[in-house]
Amino acid sequence: MFPHIKRRKTRTIFVGNVSIGGDSPIRVQSMTNTDTRNVKATIKQIQKLYKVGCEIIRVAIPDEKAIISLKEIVKESPIPVIGDLHFLTSLGEKAVNTGISGIRINPGTFKNRKNLERLVKICKERGTCIRIGINAGSLEKEILKKYQKPTPEAMVESALNWIEYIVEKYDYQNLKVSLKSSNWWDTVRAYELFSEKSDFPLHLGVTEAGGIIPGTIKNTMAISYLLLKGIGDTLRVSLTADPVEEVYVAYEILKNLGLRSLHPDVIACPMCGRCEIDLMRLYKKVEKWAKKVKANLKLAVMGCVVNGPGEAKHVDLGITGGKGVGIIFRKGKIIKKVPENELLSAFFKEIKKFLKEHPERYIN
């Protein structure tokens, strides 16, 4: 039913009160796309993301003004906040002092060693997690010179150099690493290579993956490939879309791997010329409903009465129908026939009944 996955042994680190690595569940992250300086909009988005299961949130630090906002955001956020430093490395110390739980640095854009020194010192003092966020598109010049191209080997060397520097010089180890490329296969190769050489936890992701469909495909390919090999301790599905979708896609990947479950699984016919019920409409409503429920359930929306209950006998509850009649089945057995226009409400009633009998199926 599910693949057997043997997770790679990593050390446990913390972003605020959220553990990453070791035996911790694989953590789902996202990033706000609001203007960080707009506290209200940013907090609203974080709240929304928190509700759909986001466990850690990253926000960009575009300038000094954002530092003031960051303080407010940290105070109001229900989940640990990570600041994304990128170019303005001089703001690192100030950013950490806002009380963020983690900071992401990009070695390729971190040129000032004094700023780095101050940053690592304050992180160590406050226990702030550092993500060494390697990006194939902005590798350090020296590394790029050596390898000519941003190869997976080049990315890994950059990450290992920085770990060594921070661990040996500052004796600080609350670190995680990402090795992102917009090419999913380079991404995969970099993570594989790194995981042979270090046990620091890994933050998975493909950068600049694109919009909801092509981006979901690239992310799924890379992330499921790595997780199947036991590699990955936290992940962000990066999409040019509402970040709520990033969280949803992340959990769908984890669910299909048997690693974490959040929402019911809804199987559905692809519709064919045999279908005599408004399958698409029914499916969309069931899927929308399922996205709001946190429970371990398997549901089915099937297109024909002949095929439906039989082909979906392994699900907890399902519907099908045709010619105005709606049918509800439970573990393959038909339990109710109703007019088609009453099918959905009757179905949701049956699901609630099922969950009352199986409260262990709820996920909190």
Added chain:
Amino acid sequence: MFPHIKRRKTRTIFVGNVSIGGDSPIRVQSMTNTDTRNVKATIKQIQKLYKVGCEIIRVAIPDEKAIISLKEIVKESPIPVIGDLHFLTSLGEKAVNTGISGIRINPGTFKNRKNLERLVKICKERGTCIRIGINAGSLEKEILKKYQKPTPEAMVESALNWIEYIVEKYDYQNLKVSLKSSNWWDTVRAYELFSEKSDFPLHLGVTEAGGIIPGTIKNTMAISYLLLKGIGDTLRVSLTADPVEEVYVAYEILKNLGLRSLHPDVIACPMCGRCEIDLMRLYKKVEKWAKKVKANLKLAVMGCVVNGPGEAKHVDLGITGGKGVGIIFRKGKIIKKVPENELLSAFFKEIKKFLKEHPERYIN
């Protein structure tokens, strides 16, 4: 850049004039969801699917009336038509006589041996391809009894029995096989197992995968896993959605594996608090445009001027901008600055210019 894939050696078969297996490209299929008895609507959908790259189309045969329509559909379809027989096995011979290029049978619902005999004979006479379409949800009773559950092993045994029967008794070999389950991992295991035991070409797919996002995730996981192992000769991404999306997702998977390319690859920032341009709108327009173009191109839509051209220096052409200014870059070098509202038209002009210089990039 791309994974190295060593394709499994399979025999070459034909669905009409389209070769499958051997050294043939991995073929993209879809299935109509119109009422087959509505010839006009069905042909319209097939035309639409053909335009987006669908190479073989399957239509359901819900009843005897559909046989009459099928004849018309076959005549007007620009691509080979496969009839999906499923329950009404008595219609098999008539269906093949409409001139379809392939027929899909489900052993689990094919109980009448006389009908089978007539079907295989007429297929052999006309060279019609037979797909032995195993479905975990409707396995033969005898097999299910032996294995208790629709395991991958049970699915493979059913397929091998049927191959043996058709090949040995009728000496007919224009066959392909599918082994679909709504559980992606069972699907994967069944195909892996089968490919160790037989060299008949394989039609990949996950059945009842669900709507556009969850379905894309399940299909991508299963199909990319198998293709990476060299398994798979043709595929259908099954989605509860417009079948046009099935074809699009199929090519996206193939493109990311370096197996086939159809549309330009568009990378794009996930948008963050640093973004000062209407990235989402620009991306959506570029993606929509790219879906209509058949060319091997790499494009980028980047969120910030500082990061954009550098991080996307490997693409052919890209755009970025901020504060009302739009920027076009080619191979990492800025080649044009225009007002933001003229950016898209200037970008498309530059792409056309690029394609004029590189006509070899077009895919026909």
